[in-house]
Amino acid sequence: MSTTLRNTTINPDALTPAAKLRLIDELHATHTKMFDGVSKRAFADHVVNSPADRTRIQIFRAGDRLVGYLAVHTFARIIAGERWVVVRGETGKLPAYRRRANGNLLISEILRACLRHPRARKAFLGCFVHPSAYVALAHVAPQIYPHWDEPTDPEIHAVMARLADEFGLEPAEAGRQGVRNVGWITRETQAERDSWARRDDPMTRLFMTQNPSYAAGHGLLVLVPLHLRNLVGGVSLHVHRELCRRLRGVRSNAQAGARKLVV
Structure with a gap:
């Protein structure tokens, strides 16, 4: 496009x-x-x-x-x-x-x-109803909970639950920590849903393991502590990913142009 x-x-x-x-x-x-x-x-x-x-x-x-x-x-x-x-x-x-x-x-x-x-204590609080949202944020957030490589401290879990309650996010399933009822259901085909289920990168696996019922409108609570050090790190990661994306686009266009010349 x-x-x-x-x-x-x-x-x-x-x-x-x-x-x-x-x-x-x-x-x-x-x-x-x-x-x-x-x-x-x-x-x-x-x-x-x-x-x-x-x-x-x-x-x-x-x-x-x-x-x-x-x-x-x-x-x-x-x-x-x-x-x-x-x-x-x-x-x-x-x-x-x-x-x-x-x-x-x-x-x-x-x-x-x-x-x-x-x-003040500062945080970004998300309740993500699709794995793509968690994966996108995890790529640029220097500190994020839950994290695919590290267990979440019980104190952090308590903070996330307290903030979720403050914003009226009701628990979606008894016994499934960190999953709340949002009601927004991403429109996707069964093939797209199966594709996400087959992915084996650690970020996607964490989301799918902790929120397997996302297709029912359930959201995974996500907390990113906010302070200037994290912000600087996040901006750096964001800029790096965007530059890499643009370079891939330039290379793809160049390769497509070369193939046309050969034909």
Whole structure:
């Protein structure tokens, strides 16, 4: 897919009611091509009308067509007597555009949270309903829980559970630690689901082992501690992966051009 993507970042709280409704309609229309299990009202309450202290939504367009979005929410709360700043998010892109990089808004919002709240405990809290989300974040997060190589400390598990309860994420299955009911179901074919099940990389295996019922809309709790050292490391990994991806694209195009010349 060679069409150049344009992205625009929106503050939904700055929109007029009519403009916000148009945004909800357009976002939800694209969202339903990627996910099942969520009504337009629930989607709007979660993504556009979030109770977060700050929300920014980056939308991606190919021409005039909306093909994806990234919503980032920042919550400042007192949890169990401690000051917390928790960053959360939702994202989705149509299949043809999923290999395009889209982490810039998340990086900038995390940097803002680190600078504006230096003394608060800070974390990114995800509840991932598909292995691709965990794998993508694990590649660029210097510190992530759960981790495929290291067991999660019971204290970290307790923090994750406390934060999940704070955000109303109900346990999905009795006895399965770290799995919560989200209700968003990724649209994928059985062949795609089988392909993920056959993968043997450690990141995918961790997700599939801990959240085998993701196809029912269950999410795996994921915690990334936020501080400047982790942010610098994460940005470095993100830039490295993006450069490698672009180099692979250049080589692929060059090889395709060479084959045409030979023919």
